[in-house]
Structures are given as structure tokens and as C-alpha cells.
Amino acid sequence: xxHTILLQAVTPIAHGDTVTGIDNQTNTRxxxxxxxxxxxxxxxxxxxxxxxxxxxxxxxxxxDDLLTRLAIWRGELPQSVxxxxxxxxxxxxxxxxxxxxxxxxxQIKRLYPSLDLLGGAVDGFILPxxxxxxxxxxxAREYAPALRLIAxxxxxxxxxxxxxxMLTEETRTRGTGxxxxxxxxxxxxxxxxxxxxxxxxxxxxxxxxxxxxxSVAHAITCWDxxxxxxxxxxxxxxxxxxxxxxxxxxxxAHVEASRDAMRHGLTTGGLGTAKxxxxxx
Numbered sequence: 001x002x003h004t005i006l007l008q009a010v011t012p013i014a015h016g017d018t019v020t021g022i023d024n025q026t027n028t029r030x031x032x033x034x035x036x037x038x039x040x041x042x043x044x045x046x047x048x049x050x051x052x053x054x055x056x057x058x059x060x061x062x063x064d065d066l067l068t069r070l071a072i073w074r075g076e077l078p079q080s081v082x083x084x085x086x087x088x089x090x091x092x093x094x095x096x097x098x099x100x101x102x103x104x105x106x107q108i109k110r111l112y113p114s115l116d117l118l119g120g121a122v123d124g125f126i127l128p129x130x131x132x133x134x135x136x137x138x139x140a141r142e143y144a145p146a147l148r149l150i151a152x153x154x155x156x157x158x159x160x161x162x163x164x165x166m167l168t169e170e171t172r173t174r175g176t177g178x179x180x181x182x183x184x185x186x187x188x189x190x191x192x193x194x195x196x197x198x199x200x201x202x203x204x205x206x207x208x209x210x211x212x213x214x215s216v217a218h219a220i221t222c223w224d225x226x227x228x229x230x231x232x233x234x235x236x237x238x239x240x241x242x243x244x245x246x247x248x249x250x251x252x253a254h255v256e257a258s259r260d261a262m263r264h265g266l267t268t269g270g271l272g273t274a275k276x277x278x279x280x281x
Contacts, residue, residue, distance in 0.1 A: 012191035015228035029189035061222035111272035139197035214251035
């Protein structure tokens with residue numbers, strides 16, 4: 001099952017490159033790049049990280065909304081549950097797998113469609129593979145060969161502009177704590193221009209339950225509309241131009257029907273099982 005979401009930047013996007021972000025020979029934070037073959041030559045082309053999109057579009061909106069619906073304050077949760085929900089979690093040092101982790105993992109995924117969609121790790125083991133696969137392409141000349149295979153209707157538009165021509169620089173000031181310079185320091189970063197379009201493809205395996213499928217659309221409904229950094233300065237505001245996602249009804253019905261069990265599982269760290277899988281620390 002494949003679905004697409006077409007996004008457009010309403011304000012410029014700030015999205016720093018992770019490769020050159022630390023070892024950068026200039027004072028300018030470079031926009032995110034990815035390796036590609038363009039016109040037969042390898043290079044690094046402006047891009048939007050799918051890993052970042054996974055968190056911003058799906059993980060954070062779904063779990064912020066879930067805690068609100070279940071009337072849970074983050075402080076009520078074991079820290080490892082918070083980590084599982086909002087960063088995918090990590091196995092605790094010295095922890096041991098319980099031996100029936102596959103059965104436990106599927107039990108968790110049945111109760112929590114968002115974890116079925118996104119996966120994660122509890123103290124002693126990694127949950128079974130997440131359902132969500134995703135990819136994203138800028139509607140730009142460098143991505144035209146990929147779009148020709150994925151979304152042919154966008155190729156003509158893509159061929160009209162290079163991703164590099166969408167880049168510009170912005171300079172801001174921030175405090176340094178030093179009185180001698182007036183507490184101001186200049187910093188510069190590349191942005192992707194307002195008007196840039198991004199095609200996001202969501203793929204789910206054919207056995208995905210209806211509630212998990214529906215959670216994808218609900219995540220986009222709950223998303224605050226921002227990607228990248230500098231959101232406090234209005235950067236990264238996006239608009240959804242089109243999508244073919246399934247309705248969110250099945251997810252919302254599941255949460256309503258399972259409210260007590262979901263709440264108890266999160267606050268105790270059992271996640272709907274009879275075992276303590278996310279221990280308080």
C-alpha cells in the first residue's frame with residue numbers, strides 16, 4: 001500500500017546538513033544534502049531528511065495527541081516510555097530479553113497503532129519491524145529521474161528549476177553572553193526557498209491493520225505544519241497541497257475503545273502486557 005503527500009513550503013525551510021554541520025570550513029550552516037548521481041556524476045544535492053520527516057510528521061504528532069486523548073502528563077510516565085514514544089526508545093544497559101519478546105512485541109503493536117506504525121525499543125528488546133516505510137523527493141530538476149518513476153505528473157514542473165537555485169542564505173543575530181560585544185553574534189544558514197515542493201511517499205505492508213493505516217492520516221491532521229529548524233522565526237511552515245491517505249476514523253475509534261488499557265500500559269510501563277517492559281528510573 002503506497003500513499004503520497006505533496007507539501008509546499010509557505011516560508012523558507014532551514015534544515016542543516018549533518019555531514020558538514022560539524023566540520024564546516026565556512027561560517028554558514030549548509031542546507032541538508034544527500035548523495036546522488038546527477039547527469040552521470042556523483043554529487044551532494046539539497047534534500048529533506050526522511051528520518052527527520054518520520055519524527056516531525058508522524059512520531060511527535062501522534063504521541064502528543066495520544067497523551068492528550070488519554071489525559072496523561074509526561075511526568076506521569078516512566079522516562080523509558082517517553083523515550084519510546086518520542087525518540088524510538090533504547091534498550092537499557094544490562095537488560096535481558098524476556099524470551100517471549102516476539103509475542104510481547106506484537107501484543108504492544110496491537111494495542112498501540114502508532115508503535116505498530118513506527119516501531120521502537122523497550123528496556124529489554126526491540127519491537128517487531130515497524131510498518132512505515134517512507135521516501136521524499138524535492139520537485140526539482142535533480143530529482144526528475146526519480147519522479148518520472150514515482151510521480152510522472154510532477155516531472156515537467158521539476159525540470160523547470162534546480163534544487164541549487166532554490167537555496168539562499170539568511171543571517172541572524174543571537175546573544176553571546178559577552179557584554180563587550182553587546183551580547184550579539186551573527187550567524188548564517190542556508191534555506192530552501194518558499195514555494196519549494198516536496199513529495200512524500202508512505203508505504204505500508206499489505207498486512208497492516210486498519211487502525212495503523214488510519215493513524216497516518218491522523219498524524220498529518222495533528223502535525224503543526226513545520227519542518228526543519230528556526231520555527232520560532234517562522235521558517236519551515238508547510239502546506240499540504242494533496243494527499244491520498246485513508247481516513248483517520250479507524251484509529252480514533254481504536255483509541256476511544258482502548259482508552260483505559262492504553263493509559264494503564266503507558267503509565268505503568270507494561271504497555272498492555274503482564275510484564276514491566278519500561279521500568280521507572
